[in-house]
Amino acid sequence: MRRFTFHRLWAIVLKEFIQMKRDRVTFAMMVGIPLMQLLLFGYAINSDPKHLPTAIRSADQGPFARTLVAALKTSGYFRLVREARTEAEAHDLLQLGEVQFVINIPEDFSRRLLRGERPTVLVEADATDPAATGPALAAVRAVAAGVFNRDLSGPLARLRAKDGPVDFSIHAHYNPENITQYNVVPGLMGVVLTMTMVVITALAITRERERGTMENLLATPVRPFEVMVGKIIPYIIVGYIQVTLILLAARFLFGVPMVGSLALIYAVALLFIACNLAMGITFSSLAKNQLQAVQMAFFFFLPSILLTGFMFPFRGMPEWAQWIGSVLPNTHFLRIARGVLLKGSGPAEILPEVWPLVAFLVVAMTVGVKRYRQTLD
Amino acid sequence: MSAPEFAIDVTGVTKRFGGKTVVNAIDLQVRRGEIYGFLGPNGSGKTTFIRMLCGLLTPDGGTGTCLGYDVRAEQAAIKRHVGYMTQKFSYYEDLSIRENLDFIARIYDVPDRAAAVQHSLERLGLANRSHQLAGQLSGGWKQRLALAACLIHSPQLLLLDEPTAGVDPKARRDFWDEIHQLAADGLTVLITTHYMDEAERCHRLAYLAYGNLLTRGTVADVVASAKLTTWVVTGENLRPVAEALRGLAGVEQVVAFGTTLHVSGRDAATLDAAVAAVRDARHEWTKARSGLEDVFISLMDTARDNFS
Numbered sequence: 001m002r003r004f005t006f007h008r009l010w011a012i013v014l015k016e017f018i019q020m021k022r023d024r025v026t027f028a029m030m031v032g033i034p035l036m037q038l039l040l041f042g043y044a045i046n047s048d049p050k051h052l053p054t055a056i057r058s059a060d061q062g063p064f065a066r067t068l069v070a071a072l073k074t075s076g077y078f079r080l081v082r083e084a085r086t087e088a089e090a091h092d093l094l095q096l097g098e099v100q101f102v103i104n105i106p107e108d109f110s111r112r113l114l115r116g117e118r119p120t121v122l123v124e125a126d127a128t129d130p131a132a133t134g135p136a137l138a139a140v141r142a143v144a145a146g147v148f149n150r151d152l153s154g155p156l157a158r159l160r161a162k163d164g165p166v167d168f169s170i171h172a173h174y175n176p177e178n179i180t181q182y183n184v185v186p187g188l189m190g191v192v193l194t195m196t197m198v199v200i201t202a203l204a205i206t207r208e209r210e211r212g213t214m215e216n217l218l219a220t221p222v223r224p225f226e227v228m229v230g231k232i233i234p235y236i237i238v239g240y241i242q243v244t245l246i247l248l249a250a251r252f253l254f255g256v257p258m259v260g261s262l263a264l265i266y267a268v269a270l271l272f273i274a275c276n277l278a279m280g281i282t283f284s285s286l287a288k289n290q291l292q293a294v295q296m297a298f299f300f301f302l303p304s305i306l307l308t309g310f311m312f313p314f315r316g317m318p319e320w321a322q323w324i325g326s327v328l329p330n331t332h333f334l335r336i337a338r339g340v341l342l343k344g345s346g347p348a349e350i351l352p353e354v355w356p357l358v359a360f361l362v363v364a365m366t367v368g369v370k371r372y373r374q375t376l377d
Numbered sequence: 378m379s380a381p382e383f384a385i386d387v388t389g390v391t392k393r394f395g396g397k398t399v400v401n402a403i404d405l406q407v408r409r410g411e412i413y414g415f416l417g418p419n420g421s422g423k424t425t426f427i428r429m430l431c432g433l434l435t436p437d438g439g440t441g442t443c444l445g446y447d448v449r450a451e452q453a454a455i456k457r458h459v460g461y462m463t464q465k466f467s468y469y470e471d472l473s474i475r476e477n478l479d480f481i482a483r484i485y486d487v488p489d490r491a492a493a494v495q496h497s498l499e500r501l502g503l504a505n506r507s508h509q510l511a512g513q514l515s516g517g518w519k520q521r522l523a524l525a526a527c528l529i530h531s532p533q534l535l536l537l538d539e540p541t542a543g544v545d546p547k548a549r550r551d552f553w554d555e556i557h558q559l560a561a562d563g564l565t566v567l568i569t570t571h572y573m574d575e576a577e578r579c580h581r582l583a584y585l586a587y588g589n590l591l592t593r594g595t596v597a598d599v600v601a602s603a604k605l606t607t608w609v610v611t612g613e614n615l616r617p618v619a620e621a622l623r624g625l626a627g628v629e630q631v632v633a634f635g636t637t638l639h640v641s642g643r644d645a646a647t648l649d650a651a652v653a654a655v656r657d658a659r660h661e662w663t664k665a666r667s668g669l670e671d672v673f674i675s676l677m678d679t680a681r682d683n684f685s
Binding site (some may be wrong): 211212213214215216218219220221222 | 399402431432433453456457459461462465466468470481484485
C-alpha cells in the first residue's frame with residue numbers, strides 16, 4: 001500500500017512531540033531565542049543614539065558660550081561628562097573612548113560673536129562608528145541655526161546671519177570620511193571569531209559523549225585540563241588563520257587604515273579566541289547533545305552581535321543592555337580592534353578593555369573544568 | 378612492588394544511583410592470570426561494578442585493591458595499568474585503525490610507540506587494514522580494534538564488558554583463543570558475557586543479579602552449588618507435556634530446546650514425584666547433569682523473589 005494514511009502521519013507527529021518534550025533544553029531554547037530577539041531588537045537597539053558622552057574645552061566663560069552649551073545639551077544628543085583644559089587632554093579622552101565628542105569654544109567667542117564675525121566652534125568627534133556620531137552631528141547643525149535667536153534680539157538682531165551666528169567646524173577623527181566599512185570590518189573580526197570558535201568547541205565534548213568515546217577517554221590516565229587545552233589549541237590556530245584572512249581583506253579589499261600595531265592585534269586576539277573557546281567548552285560540558293550545544297552557542301552569539309556595538313552603537317543602548325554588553329568578550333575586543341587599527345591605540349590605551357577579557361576567560365575556564373567530570377558519577 | 382596474589386581483591390563494594398542500590402556489597406577476588414567470567418541479566422550491575430574497578434566511578438561503600446592500588450584513592454594509577462573495553466564501540470570512527478591505536482599509545486605514553494602500534498596491528502591481524510576508517514569496520518573488526526587498543530599499553534588487567542555482543546561465532550572463537558593466549562602470558566581478564574559457551578571457557582565465574590553476587594567458583598562449583606536436578610524429555614509433541622509439568626510442586630523451570638525439554642527444580646524428591654506423575658511412554662525421560670543455563674535461570678528466578 002503506497003497510499004497516504006492519516007494514522008501513519010499522526011504516528012510521526014506524536015513521536016516528534018514526545019521527543020520534543022523529552023529534550024527540555026531544546027524546548028526552552030525554542031521559546032527563549034525568539035524572546036531574546038524580541039527584547040534585544042525591541043528595547044536594546046537604537047540606531048539614533050542620544051546622550052553621548054561629551055567633553056567641553058571652553059576658553060570663554062561668557063553668557064553666549066553658556067547658552068551654546070545649554071542648547072547642545074537640550075538637543076538630547078550630548079551629555080557633558082568632562083571639562084578638558086588642554087587640547088592634549090581632550091585628545092586623550094577621545095583616544096581612550098571616554099568621550100565621543102569634544103566641543104572647543106575659543107577664547108574670544110563672545111567678542112567675535114558680537115562683532116558679527118561668526119566665531120568658529122570646533123566639534124571633534126570620534127567617528128570610528130559613523131552610525132553613532134552621525135545623528136549627533138546633524139543635530140549640531142540644527143542647533144547652530146537657532147541657538148542665539150533669543151539673545152540676539154532688538155538691536156543685536158542684525159547679527160542673526162542667514163547661516164547662523166556661529167560657524168561649527170566638525171572634525172571627524174579616526175574615520176574622517178565616515179566610511180562604514182572602516183568600522184564594520186575590524187568589528188567583523190570579533191564576530192567571526194565568536195561565531196566559529198564557540199560553535200566548534202561547543203560540539204567538541206558533546207560529540208565525544210554522544211559517540212561514546214568519552215567513556216573510553218575517561219578510562220585513560222588523561223586529565224581534564226589536558227583534554228580542555230588539547231581541544232582548544234587546534235582552534236586557536238584556526239582562529240589565527242581567520243584573523244589573518246580578515247586583516248588581509250580589510251587592508252586589500254576595503255582599504256581600512258591600519259594605524260596601530262598588528263602585533264598587538266594578534267596578541268589580544270589570542271586572549272579573545274581563548275575566551276570564546278573556553279565559553280564553547282563550557283557549553284559543551286553543559287549540553288546533553290550536539291543540538292543543545294549549538295543552540296547554546298547561538299544563544300551566546302546573538303547578544304555578541306547585537307549588544308556589543310558591532311551592529312548598533314553601544315552608547316545608544318539602555319543601561320541594562322550596556323551592562324550585559326560589558327560582560328561579553330566581543331564588546332571589548334571590538335573596541336580594541338577599532339582602537340588599534342583606526343586610532344592607533346597602544347598597550348596602555350587598550351588596557352581597560354583587556355582585563356575584562358582576562359576575567360571572562362578565568363570564569364569560563366573554571367566553570368568548564370569543574371563541569372567536565374573525570375568520573376561518570 | 379611485589380605482585381600480590383590477587384589482581385582484584387575487593388570487599389563490600391557498593392554503588393547507589395539516587396536511592397537505588399545498583400551494586401550491593403560485592404566481594405570479589407580474582408587471581409593473576411585468571412579469566413574470570415561475570416554473568417548476570419541485563420541491568421544486574423556488571424557494568425557499574427567494572428566501572429568502579431577501573432576508576433570511572435567511585436564506590437559509595439566497600440574497600441579493596443585493583444592491581445594492588447586502592448580502588449578509591451589510587452584511580453589514576455589503576456587507569457595506567459588497566460585495559461578497559463566498553464560495551465559500546467568507543468574509538469573514533471573518523472580515525473583510521475592506525476590513527477586510533479597511535480592516539481591511545483600517545484595517551485598512555487607507550488615507549489617506542491611506532492613499534493608498539495605496528496606490533497599490535499600485526500598481532501591482531503589488522504596490519505593490512507590499518508588505513509581503513511574505524512567507522513567502516515564490521516562488528517568483528519571493530520571488536521579486534523578495540524581489543525588491540527586496550528592492550529597497547531601492556532596492561533596487567535583487562536576489563537571486557539560484553540566484548541562479543543553482536544560478533545559472529547567464528548570471530549568470537551578467535552577472540553576467545555586470543556584471550557586464552559593473553560591469560561597464558563600472565564594477563565588477568567575479567568569479562569562479562571551472556572553466552573553460556575563463553576562462560577564455560579572462563580576459569581572461574583561469578584553470577585550477579587539485582588546488584589547481588591549470587592554464586593561464584595568454577596563451572597563445576599557453580600553447577601554443584603545450585604543443587605539443581607534436571608530431567609530431559611525427548612520426543613515429538615512436547616507442548617502438552619510442558620503444560621502438564623508447569624505448576625506442579627517441585628517443577629521450577631520447564632524450558633524447550635528444539636526437540637528436548639529441560640525440567641528442573643532444586644528439590645530433587647518433589648521434582649521426581651512430579652515427573653513420575655506426568656511421565657509417559659511416548660517420550661524418553663532421562664535425568665541429566667544441569668547445564669549452566671539451567672542454573673543461571675534458576676538463580677535469576679530465585680533472586681527476583683528475594684530482592685525485587
